[in-house]
Amino acid sequence: MLLYDRAAGEADVVGFGADGRVNLDTTNRGWRKTWDLIVVGDFVGNGRSQILLYDRNAGEGDIVGFDANGKVNLDFTNTGWRRSWDLLVPGDFLGNAKSEVLFYDSQTGEADVVAFGPNGAVTLDTTNRGWRKSWEIIIAGDFVGGGKQEILLYDRATGEGDVVGFGADGKVNLDTTNRGGARAGA
Known part of the structure; x- marks a missing residue:
């Protein structure tokens, strides 16, 4: 588990044993205090989880991985990102056994499918x-x-949900709208 303290600029990696007790607690210091969104996935395809940290104001995203002791062993910054992403959703959208990220911008009605190489x-x-x-x-x-x-994708106001799939190029290849489902608060 990752615990991020924005005010201190610190992140703790915490692991648990079979008995539920903490068996790893490593503090990583000097982290940026401006991360807006954080998601987890195997973004580099090494069979382990990394985190993607998105800084809206800087237009940057970092892929960070950890070693067996909870210390950072991968930290790659991607620059020039849009500053208006509202949601980041990780998943294996391309069917390549690693996580990509869907970035959604509600202002423009656009979504990007982003994949990463082994270095992030x-x-x-x-x-x-x-x-x-x-x-x-x-x-x-x-x-x-x-x-x-x-x-x-769920739209509370209309009670509609779409199931959307992607091809190997990241473009939509399935889009099915489902209407009349249960509405929140109904």
Whole structure:
């Protein structure tokens, strides 16, 4: 588990034993105090989890990985990112057994599928345009049983949900709207 203290600029990596007791607690200091969104996935394809930290004001995202002792062993900064992403959703959208990230911008109705190489640098960045600007919740899962993940987008006001899948190029290849489902608060 990662615990991030924005005010202190510190991140603790905490691990647990089979008995539920803490068996690892490593503090990493000197972290940026401006990370807005943090998501977890195997972004570099090494079978372990890394974190992606997004700094909206700087337009930057870092991929950070840890060694067996909880110390940082990978830290790659990607610059020039859009400063208006609202949601970041990790998932294996390309079916390559590693995590990509869907970035959603509700202001423009755009979503990017972004993939990373073994060092954390961006290897794919595909923009999908014309998306609804009212998606409130986006989650990833293998909803159609194809062995890779799609996303479910939910619009509370209309009670609609879309299942969207992606091809190997990161472009939408499945988009099914489901209407009349249960509405939150109904």
